[in-house]
Each structure stands twice: as structure tokens, then as C-alpha cells.
Amino acid sequence: MNEKELALIQNGKLNRWTVENSKEAYGIPNWGKGFFTVSDRGEVVATPIRGREHQSISLMDIISGVKERGLEMPVLLRIENMLDSQLSILNESFNDAIRQFNYRGQYRGVYPIKVNQQQQVIEEITRFGASYHHGLEAGSKAELIIAISMIRDPEACIICNGYKDEKFIDLALYAIKLGFKCFIVVEMPCELELVLRRGRKLGITPRLGVRLKISHKAGGHWAESGGDRSLFGLNTTEIIALVDMLKQEGMLECLQLLHYHLGSQIPNIRDIRAGVAEACRYYTELVLEGAPMGYLDLGGGLAVDYDGSQTNFRCSRNYSVNEYCADIIEIVMANLDEKELPHPTIITESGRATVAHYSVLLFNILDVSRFDALSIPEKLPEGSHEMMRNLLDVYTSVNTKNIQEYYNDALYYKDEVQRLFRHGEISLRERSQCETIFWNIISKIAREVKKIKQVPVELEGIDIALADIYYCNFSIFQSLPDSWAIDQLFPIMPVHRLNECPTRRAILADITCDSDGKIDRFIDLHDVRSTLPLHEVKPGEEYFMGVFLVGAYQETLGDLHNLLGDTNIVSVRMNEDGSFDFVRELEGDSIADVLTYVEYDTKVLLTQFRQAAENAVREGKITGAERHKIMHAYESGLRGYTYYEK
Numbered sequence: 001m002n003e004k005e006l007a008l009i010q011n012g013k014l015n016r017w018t019v020e021n022s023k024e025a026y027g028i029p030n031w032g033k034g035f036f037t038v039s040d041r042g043e044v045v046a047t048p049i050r051g052r053e054h055q056s057i058s059l060m061d062i063i064s065g066v067k068e069r070g071l072e073m074p075v076l077l078r079i080e081n082m083l084d085s086q087l088s089i090l091n092e093s094f095n096d097a098i099r100q101f102n103y104r105g106q107y108r109g110v111y112p113i114k115v116n117q118q119q120q121v122i123e124e125i126t127r128f129g130a131s132y133h134h135g136l137e138a139g140s141k142a143e144l145i146i147a148i149s150m151i152r153d154p155e156a157c158i159i160c161n162g163y164k165d166e167k168f169i170d171l172a173l174y175a176i177k178l179g180f181k182c183f184i185v186v187e188m189p190c191e192l193e194l195v196l197r198r199g200r201k202l203g204i205t206p207r208l209g210v211r212l213k214i215s216h217k218a219g220g221h222w223a224e225s226g227g228d229r230s231l232f233g234l235n236t237t238e239i240i241a242l243v244d245m246l247k248q249e250g251m252l253e254c255l256q257l258l259h260y261h262l263g264s265q266i267p268n269i270r271d272i273r274a275g276v277a278e279a280c281r282y283y284t285e286l287v288l289e290g291a292p293m294g295y296l297d298l299g300g301g302l303a304v305d306y307d308g309s310q311t312n313f314r315c316s317r318n319y320s321v322n323e324y325c326a327d328i329i330e331i332v333m334a335n336l337d338e339k340e341l342p343h344p345t346i347i348t349e350s351g352r353a354t355v356a357h358y359s360v361l362l363f364n365i366l367d368v369s370r371f372d373a374l375s376i377p378e379k380l381p382e383g384s385h386e387m388m389r390n391l392l393d394v395y396t397s398v399n400t401k402n403i404q405e406y407y408n409d410a411l412y413y414k415d416e417v418q419r420l421f422r423h424g425e426i427s428l429r430e431r432s433q434c435e436t437i438f439w440n441i442i443s444k445i446a447r448e449v450k451k452i453k454q455v456p457v458e459l460e461g462i463d464i465a466l467a468d469i470y471y472c473n474f475s476i477f478q479s480l481p482d483s484w485a486i487d488q489l490f491p492i493m494p495v496h497r498l499n500e501c502p503t504r505r506a507i508l509a510d511i512t513c514d515s516d517g518k519i520d521r522f523i524d525l526h527d528v529r530s531t532l533p534l535h536e537v538k539p540g541e542e543y544f545m546g547v548f549l550v551g552a553y554q555e556t557l558g559d560l561h562n563l564l565g566d567t568n569i570v571s572v573r574m575n576e577d578g579s580f581d582f583v584r585e586l587e588g589d590s591i592a593d594v595l596t597y598v599e600y601d602t603k604v605l606l607t608q609f610r611q612a613a614e615n616a617v618r619e620g621k622i623t624g625a626e627r628h629k630i631m632h633a634y635e636s637g638l639r640g641y642t643y644y645e646k
């Protein structure tokens with residue numbers, strides 16, 4: 001659908017908008033990857049189980065269910081089967097590649113807890129992942145505690161990364177003693193001595209890994225995690241020192257794993273291949289030094305195609321999961337066969353690609369602000385200000401041939417109006433009328449611009465200035481921190497009315513009223529779009545939208561900006577027969593909860609406010625009965641949701 005066609009449809013000249021047009025307009029087949037599509041009823045549906053795409057769950061049905069249960073928007077939705085599907089896809093793809101190339105080692109995935117630490121997520125990964133011996137990666141003591149409490153499968157690996165103190169190391173050693181396949185990865189040169197000392201003290205032989213500082217530098221946002229200047233890992237000299245120290249202590253047989261992490265969201269397969277090839281060289285050298293090894297841990301980095309463009313753009317990836325797995329197996333095999341060494345167990349730490357798809361942020365639109373809503377009079381009343389007449393002249397005279405000239409005039413008059421207002425020469429009412437005409441001029445220019453080939457530079461993107469603002473019931477700072485902090489793009493679209501043409505162009509604002517609380521960059525196949533096509537909100541009808549692929553990194557990085565807290569969370573699971581159940585429900589923060597987070601004692605607040613109300617009674621401002629009502633409103637406020645409630 002190009003702009004011209006869209007204009008025709010908007011003007012009612014072409015009346016053939018179908019759900020197929022919506023699919024294209026929002027790119028859902030590209031980023032939905034078979035997990036999301038649009039139904040004939042024009043609603044976004046989830047098809048969470050691979051091979052059973054005929055069974056779907058409408059997000060509108062979920063929203064109805066949520067409302068029936070008395071939960072308010074916004075809601076973070078998790079579709080559990082989708083997480084299971086992603087775990088299967090990753091493990092099956094590696095297993096397929098292993099079979100295809102006759103690789104003589106195994107694949108063992110681990111999920112890095114930091115990507116989404118929520119209990120329901122880890123529970124599902126350890127439960128469903130057990131059939132693949134999928135393990136966990138822990139980067140801190142807290143995460144290790146989660147790992148050893150949740151994992152029941154003795155074959156699943158636990159990888160301990162991160163800066164480790166004595167307590168962390170002791171816990172990992174005890175895990176080894178208990179029979180967990182737990183690896184202590186040395187990230188800092190100084191860690192080894194501490195691990196060996198604690199091992200001797202507790203009488204437990206450590207199972208060691210070493211993190212490599214890889215010199216290949218990958219593109220993408222998180223590229224700094226890899227490369228010579230990366231914060232973690234050992235350089236060549238430090239690795240040699242580690243090997244020598246282990247030899248000296250007679251402990252070289254403890255060294256079983258080599259680890260590196262290039263960074264998250266690596267969009268280019270060439271960087272992934274280069275990283276694997278370099279790591280293989282280190283791995284072989286460590287085996288030749290006499291270390292038993294056996295495990296090669298390639299870290300995370302498997303990207304998510306957020307915009308569906310399948311390119312090496314930072315929010316995309318130019319490879320499939322199958323390609324990723326096949327390339328890794330092939331490169332490892334080629335390198336080890338060359339030296340006739342046994343094939344290691346390959347570990348990857350995919351976080352983003354495992355959990356991104358399975359969460360959707362659902363929200364409603366609270367209000368819309370439009371620039372073209374006000375119409376202008378055809379004739380001005382007697383005695384109208386000169387400026388108003390000038391602007392109206394511009395409005396009536398502007399056409400394709402003179403847009404630049406009249407655009408300049410309009411800007412000049414608008415500045416003049418502001419100046420006159422400052423000097424008290426025109427009234428507020430007059431200024432408002434002038435501005436209404438001004439915005440109508442801009443709208444008209446924007447329409448004219450679409451008709452011409454050579455658009456003056458200044459007028460490119462003029463329609464962006466005219467975009468509607470849709471006010472959304474969520475906080476970007478709480479629910480989409482990466483959208484704000486690093487300009488990450490997520491697919492965003494309405495979840496219903498998709499058999500209607502979206503006739504408006506909009507940017508989104510959240511409810512924080514912070515100037516950063518907005519989204520004005522959207523996914524596109526070729527570039528980044530500045531506006532999103534949306535439907536006109538009908539009076540008295542709710543309009544629901546979703547932000548997709550938000551399962552990775554968004555939940556705990558969020559903050560309490562404006563004291564907007566955690567949203568409600570519901571998990572659904574699709575049954576064998578295609579029906580679905582609400583399996584878990586987590587109520588979001590109440591106002592009392594968020595006040596407690598910032599150290600208020602709500603009892604003290606209540607007492608203080610009650611005192612203020614009592615003083616008002618004493619001073620005769622309110623009656624005792626009114627005090628009762630006011631206190632009731634206060635207390636129900638404290639118990640309420642932090643977002644806009646209906």
C-alpha cells in the first residue's frame with residue numbers, strides 16, 4: 001500500500017481495504033514469524049504452537065476475559081506455549097544441524113536469567129526445557145540461588161558468570177557437590193586463586209570455565225560486550241597465566257569450558273561466524289595445552305527480527321535460527337577436525353530470542369489530539385484582526401505551484417501573531433483563531449505536497465508535524481525502557497478493526513506527560529517510519545493496541561517514573577483443542593505498593609491526611625459525614641491501580 005493508494009482509500013475512492021492490507025501495513029507476517037497473524041474478523045490472533053497454526057487465540061478474546069475478571073488495562077500478556085515453542089525451535093534446530101553434519105557432540109542450551117527473571121518465566125523454562133536438558137546462566141548470587149532452586153534435571157547446565165565473591169563461589173561449589181552440572185567461569189584473573197582456595201577449604205573439586213575476551217568486534221547496539229576493550233573476560237596473557245597456575249597446582253583437569261559473549265542482538269551472521277571461528281582457535285589451543293575441556297559456550301547474541309526486515313539493521317537479523325545453528329556446528333566441526341580433536345558439547349546462552357515473542361503489552365487509548373479537527377470560517381466577521389485575514393488569504397490561495405512561498409508566508413504570520421500577543425496587541429481568542437487557520441494551512445500544504453514529485457527539502461515530512469497524538473494507557477519508562485533508553489523499535493499495532501482502513505497517522509504518547517514519554521519511530525521494512533497508521537477512535541468505543549516482542553529485557557529494567565508501577569500480568573495457555581485458559585494472574589502494583597518502594601509508610605501518610613481532614617471539620621469547612629466520604633476516597637485511591645482506571 002503506497003501513500004497514493006492510501007489517499008484514495010481515505011477519500012473513499014477505493015473501497016477495498018481487507019485484513020491483507022492490514023497485514024502488509026503493519027508487517028505482521030514479517031515480524032510475527034508464524035506466531036501472530038490477523039483473523040478474518042480483523043483481530044490480531046496468536047498461533048503459539050508450531051505445526052498447529054490453524055488453532056489461534058484472539059487477543060480481543062483475551063482482553064474480554066481480562067476485563068471480566070476485573071483487571072484493568074494495561075496488561076502484560078504472556079502466551080506460555082510460545083515460550084515452549086521457542087525452546088523447541090532452538091533445541092531442534094541445533095539437533096537437526098548436528099544430525100545433518102554428523103557432528104559428534106551435543107547441544108546444551110542455557111537461558112540467561114537476567115533477560116527476564118520473573119518466576120513464571122524461569123518456572124516454564126525449567127519445566128518445559130527439561131526435555132532438552134535446557135539449563136540456566138547465572139550472573140550473580142541471586143540468580144544462582146534461583147538456578148539451584150528451580151532446576152531439577154541433573155543433565156542441565158548451570159553457568160556461573162559475573163564477578164564472584166567468596167559466597168558466590170561457595171554456593172557454586174556446593175551446587176557441584178550436590179550433583180548439579182555447574183560451571184564456575186573465571187571472568188577476572190584474580191578469581192582463580194579464590195576459587196582454588198575455597199575448593200581446597202570445602203574439599204570440593206571445582207568445575208572451571210574461562211571467559212575469553214574475543215578480539216572480533218561485532219556491529220549492533222551491544223557490541224561493546226565483545227572486543228578487546230570489553231569489560232569481562234581474559235586476554236591471551238591472562239589465559240596463559242591461568243593455565244600455568246592450574247598446571248602448577250595440578251588442577252588443569254578442572255578446566256572444562258571456554259566461554260565468550262559477543263554482545264546481545266548481533267544482526268549480522270558474519271560477526272557470529274567470526275566469533276565462533278576465533279573461539280575455536282582458543283579452544284583447540286587449550287586442549288593442546290592439556291586441559292580436558294569438552295564444553296564450548298558461545299554466549300548469547302542470537303538476534304530477534306523486531307522489524308521483520310531480515311537485514312543487518314540493528315533491530316533485525318540477516319539470518320534464520322536454522323542458519324545460526326548450522327553455521328555454528330559447521331565452523332566448530334571444521335576447526336576441530338583439522339586438529340583431529342573430539343567435538344565439544346556446544347552451549348549457547350540465548351536469552352532475547354527465547355523470551356521476546358511470548359510477551360505482549362496490551363493497552364487502551366485514552367484520548368486523541370488532532371490538529372485538523374477545527375474548521376475555519378469561510379468568511380471572517382467584521383473587524384477581524386488583519387493577521388487573521390492574511391492567514392485566511394494564504395489558506396485560500398495556496399496550491400501545488402506556490403507551496404514553498406505560501407509556507408514561508410504562513411510561518412511569518414504565525415511568528416507575527418505570537419509577537420503581537422506578547423505585546424498585548426491581539427487577544428487570546430484572536431491568537432487561537434489565527435493558530436487554527438495556520439494548522440489548516442499546514443494540512444492543506446501537506447495534501448498538496450503529496451501531489452508533486454520534487455518536494456522542497458523544507459517540506460519533506462511536513463505530514464509528521466500534523467500527526468495525531470494518541471494518548472496510551474501505559475508508561476514507556478516502566479514497560480518499554482529500551483524504547484526510551486536506546487531507541488529500540490518494537491512492532492506496535494491495533495489488535496482489532498483490522499478489516500477497516502486506518503485513516504489516521506499518529507505518534508504515541510504515554511501517560512507520564514514527560515516529553516520523553518513518547519514513541520515517534522516505528523518499524524518499517526526499508527527504513528524507520530515517523531508515524532503509525534491508526535483508526536479513528538469512535539466515540540464511546542474502546543481502542544486497543546499491543547506492543548509486541550517485549551518479553552526480553554523490558555520488565556525489570558523499567559523504573560517507577562511518575563510512580564507508575566508494574567502492570568497487571570496474565571498468562572494464558574492454549575489447550576489441545578485450541579481453547580485457552582488463564583493459567584496465572586499477577587496483579588500489578590497498587591498505589592500503596594509504589595509508595596512503599598520509595599520508602600513511604602502508608603500508615604503515616606494516612607494518619608497525616610486524616611489529621612488534615614479532621615482540622616477541616618474543626619474549622620467548619622466540611623462536616624463529619626463529608627470527612628468520612630473523603631477518607632473513603634483516599635483509602636480506595638491507595639488500594640487502586642497506578643494506571644488510568646475506567
Ligand SMILES: *Cc1c(COP(=O)(O)O)cnc(C)c1O
Pocket residue numbers: 112114115137161261263264265299300301302349350351352353
Ligand atoms: C546478557 C547475556 C546473554 C544473553 O544474550 P542474548 O543476546 O539476550 O541472548 C548471554 N550471556 C551473557 C554472558 C550475557 O551477559
